[in-house]
Amino acid sequence: MKKTTCLACQGQDASFFTQKNGCDVFLCRECGLIFVWPVPENHFALYEEDYFSGAKNELGYADYESDREILGGTFKKYLKKTEAILPRKGKLLDVGAATGHFLELARKNGWEASGIEISKYAAKKARKKGLEIAVGDFENHEFSENCFDAVTFWDVLEHFGKPDLAFKQARKILRTGGILAINTPDSRSVLARIFGKRWHAIVPPNHLNLFNCDNLKAVLEKNGFEVMKISRVGKKFSLQTVFKVLANWQENPVSRKISNYFLKSRMGRINFYLNLRDNIFLIARKK
Numbered sequence: 118m119k120k121t122t123c124l125a126c127q128g129q130d131a132s133f134f135t136q137k138n139g140c141d142v143f144l145c146r147e148c149g150l151i152f153v154w155p156v157p158e159n160h161f162a163l164y165e166e167d168y169f170s171g172a173k174n175e176l177g178y179a180d181y182e183s184d185r186e187i188l189g190g191t192f193k194k195y196l197k198k199t200e201a202i203l204p205r206k207g208k209l210l211d212v213g214a215a216t217g218h219f220l221e222l223a224r225k226n227g228w229e230a231s232g233i234e235i236s237k238y239a240a241k242k243a244r245k246k247g248l249e250i251a252v253g254d255f256e257n258h259e260f261s262e263n264c265f266d267a268v269t270f271w272d273v274l275e276h277f278g279k280p281d282l283a284f285k286q287a288r289k290i291l292r293t294g295g296i297l298a299i300n301t302p303d304s305r306s307v308l309a310r311i312f313g314k315r316w317h318a319i320v321p322p323n324h325l326n327l328f329n330c331d332n333l334k335a336v337l338e339k340n341g342f343e344v345m346k347i348s349r350v351g352k353k354f355s356l357q358t359v360f361k362v363l364a365n366w367q368e369n370p371v372s373r374k375i376s377n378y379f380l381k382s383r384m385g386r387i388n389f390y391l392n393l394r395d396n397i398f399l400i401a402r403k404k
Contacts, residue, residue: 119132119133119143120132120133120143121154123145123148123152124150124152124279124280124326125145125148125150125152125281125326125332125335125336126150126336128145128147128148130146131145131150132144132146134151134314135314135319137320137321138320138321140153140157140321140322141154142321145332148329148332148335149305149329149332150328150332151327152325153325156322157321160278160322161235163176163177163322164177165236165237166238168236169215169239169242176320176323177323181216181239188218188219191352192218192222194350195300195350195398196226198298198348198350198400199269199296199298199400200226202345202400202402203267203295205266206226206227206229206266207228207265207266207267208228208229208230208231208264208266208267209228209229209231209265209266209269210231210233210269211230211232211269211271212232212233212255212268212270212273212283212287213233213234213270213271213273213276214233214234214250215234215239215243216239216243216246217242217243217246217248217250219232219269219271220232220250221246230249231248231250231251232250233250233251233253233255234250234251235252235255255277255283256277256278256279256283256286258286260290262290263291263292265290265292265295266291266295266296267297267298268290268291268298269298270298270301271300272300272301273301274326275301275324275325275326275327275328276324277325277326280336281336284342288341288342294402295402295403296345296400296402296403297337297342297400297401297402298399298400299333299398299399299400299401300350300397300398301327301333301396301399302328302397303329303330303396303397304316305329305330305331306329306393306396307395308393308394308395309327318395328397329397330397330399333397333399334399337399341403341404342401342403342404343402343404345400345401345402346398346400347399348398348399349394349396350398351393352396
């Protein structure tokens with residue numbers, strides 16, 4: 118049985134869990150983190166044009182720009198929850214900003230919003246909209262210290278190869294009292310426990326680290342944050358997204374054909390709200 122050190126709690130009881138897409142996935146028996154090790158050296162290369170428009174390799178979005186309205190409803194909910202904790206509107210950094218849907222919303226709501234994105238393709242799209250967005254990996258980017266009032270990790274924490282560096286970077290660039298807002302899959306949710314190795318969020322090398330409420334809270338507190346709010350949050354999904362996830366999950370030709378049909382059909386744009394209660398919404402304040 119292969120073992121390695123947990124990236125969250127540094128425990129020595131992380132053992133081999135499963136293998137998928139050529140990646141070894143481990144489970145920490147101490148804190149419950151599910152993580153990929155070793156992290157593929159070229160995982161950044163995943164986030165090119167096909168990830169946001171096509172998803173021919175089965176990872177990513179059929180058309181991220183067309184999902185603007187669907188994502189907009191989810192982002193409005195996130196922003197409302199964030200502003201309930203931090204009512205003053207100052208400087209905000211959206212990490213993994215993609216083509217800028219959330220940045221546009223934050224700006225309209227009075228925030229001085231900018232972003233950072235690993236994908237040159239997505240960042241170029243955002244800049245064409247007049248948005249301020251840097252290109253590069255957040256963990257190692259050069260930012261001024263104590264300059265942001267809010268940092269957002271919307272569906273991005275699970276993509277970091279070194280989440281510990283991401284937390285340290287967030288704390289460094291936030292002002293005292295500033296907040297870090299996170300949405301990420303929950304590895305100890307009922308759904309994750311039921312499906313185990315077949316849980317739909319286990320999709321390496323796209324998702325590299327899957328936290329839960331307890332170990333995420335512990336890591337944040339270790340890095341100088343006070344957790345203010347933890348809840349579950351649902352999202353809007355299009356039929357094409359739902360069937361693409363099902364096809365990746367079931368891994369059979371019939372599911373793939375159904376997925377391809379909805380990707381090409383207008384029916385695929387039909388969307389609905391769904392809360393599987395396997396996503397954490399958390400807001401932490403820098404002490």
